[in-house]
Amino acid sequence: MLGPRQEAQAALFYEFSLEDHVPQDHLLRSIDRFVDLNSIRTHLAGFYSHTGRPSVDPELLIRMLLVGYCFGIRSERRLCEEVHLNLAYRWFCRLDLSDRVPDHSTFSKNRHGRFRDSELLRHLFETTVARCIAEGLVSGQRMAIDASLIEADANKQNSTPKDDWDAARIDPADAPRAVREYLDTLDEAAFGAASEVQPKFTSHSDPASQWTAARKGPAFFSYSDNYLIDTDHGVIVDVEATRSIRQAEVGSTKTMLKRAKARFDLHPERLIADTAYGTGPMLGWLVDRKIAPHIPVFDKSGRSDGTWTRAEFEWDAENDQYICPEGHELKQFRRNYSDPNRGPTGKGTARYRALKDVCQACPSKAKCCPNAEARKITREEHEDARQVARDIAKTRQYDISMKLRKKVEMLFAHLKRILGLGRLRLRGPCGANDEFLLAATAQNLRKLAKIFPAPQQTRKA
Known part of the structure; x- marks a missing residue:
């Protein structure tokens, strides 16, 4: 019926x-x-x-x-x-x-x-991190770092080529909020001071955003969302907004590690990252602070012509020299200088050379330096730290670390697909920072809710 x-x-x-x-x-x-x-x-x-x-x-x-x-x-x-x-x-x-x-x-x-x-949103985020630590989700022993590009609220049609852009002509009194924030960050390491290279285009509405084609597709304006996470449960320990260039992203690592130490007394025994963070200065900074760099070395010393690379030469630290596969010495200096200005400075790149007569008579010259009279090898200032990273890369713990690094990428995937933060809605460095902090807070809260769900209560009839 x-x-x-x-x-x-x-x-x-x-x-x-x-x-x-x-x-x-x-x-x-x-x-x-x-x-x-x-x-x-x-x-x-x-x-x-x-x-x-x-x-x-x-x-x-x-x-x-x-x-x-x-x-x-x-x-x-x-x-x-x-x-x-x-x-x-x-x-x-x-x-x-x-x-x-x-x-x-x-x-x-x-x-x-x-x-x-x-800085209320920073305070809110750190309160959530403190709760994760109190619940036992963060040990602070193994941490991972990575960055992801987030599209800015800007487009190429409203932009200026770098040759026509002049920040000195901008009147801060009449400029929009995002432009004033851009002028305030010109000397900050995360933005204006990260690199002297100017982007190809500068947005009128959000000049602090970076014109980039890092995704191997159409270029766009973006910011970088940098995460420092604890790999035990994928809790975000710190977050930082920077320009979308490698120098700024690598520099944010130092900022976040220092802040994690100051706010939560967290000092990791190892840091996990990809090759972009494997530069000599970054590895040296980590090794000096007793942090094991589980990071692939950013190395351009390889050769494509089949001749011996620097890795095939043995480093003799005690005598400050390289030993070639044939057993010959490559030295930086072959005499003692009484004038300190002519001796080794200990800074920058050092060059080690073999004797010309030795190389000319060597039977392996065709494999070593076929187009040069003698073999030369350069050694960077932080080569010892780079070698530490190379030695770690041969261990089983390094293989485990490379699998744990995927936890950062999963968080970025969750950020864009579940939370919908594929494009920023707010403009300027402060707007990007606000959105990144709120999103990271939400991700940590969802992590807590997943691991510790609310107890189920029987509903009364």
Whole structure:
């Protein structure tokens, strides 16, 4: 029999509880157990006036932002609509059915003002990392580093070739916020000071973004999202926004390792990374700090003509010389200098040479230096650290480390596919930093929720 038509009827009284309508296995129930916002008001106290209208609760804004980044809601307008409609979102944000959702413009005003001035999002991220450490998810023994390109909110049509770009002509008073941030970061190692090479194009709307074709496809403007993770459970220990060039990405490694040591007293016994981080200065920096570099060496000493490479020459550290496969010596200096200005400086690149007469009479000259009178070998300042990395690469632990490095790549895949952060919505270095911090916070919270889900309660009949 066809049932009666369902019609909505007004009632004078309702007995309704959000707690009863949020599923026990909902992701937000597990995340809510690890969101600690008790220190936010104390952290922001100095950035609010003691007079005037009461402000929107900053804890509410942070909870709404966490909902947006945990569920890939990129637009703040849409976020307000979703929180207004979704009961689970209202429950997580501590909003009753009759409570009003803040306007989307409230986020922009707080983000550009007191949130950035107080570094609240950095504080929120580090609070989450501290919770991961307290739950035993971070040992700090093995860490991995990597960077991923995130497309900036800029396009080539609104850009200028490098020959026509002149930052000195920009008036900061009339420039947009992203342009002013670009001018403020010209001397920072993560942005303007990372390299003297200027990009082919500079965006008008976001000049700090980097024009790059690193993906071997069409070029685009981007920022680099740098992650330092603990490989035990893939927890993000630190995050940094930089230009999308190797120098800036490698330089951020030092910044994040120093910050992890200062904030959480974490000092890894090994650092895992790809070849881009295997430069001499980077390896030397790690070895000096007793961090084992599980990193492929960035080496261009190989030869394509089949002749002997530098790796086939034995290094004699005691006598400061190389020994060729035929047993001959290659020395940097063959006399003692009384004038210190003419002796070895210990800086830069050293060149080691064999005697011309020895090479000319050597039966293996065709395999060694067929087009030169004598063999020469250069040795970089940090060659000892490079050799340490080469020796580590021969161990079984190194093979394990290369498998663990994939955990960073998985986090970036999750960032783009699940959280939807394939393109930035905010502009400027501060905007990129804000988005990266919130996304990393959301990933750590989801990690905690996955490992420690909320206990299931039996619903009353």
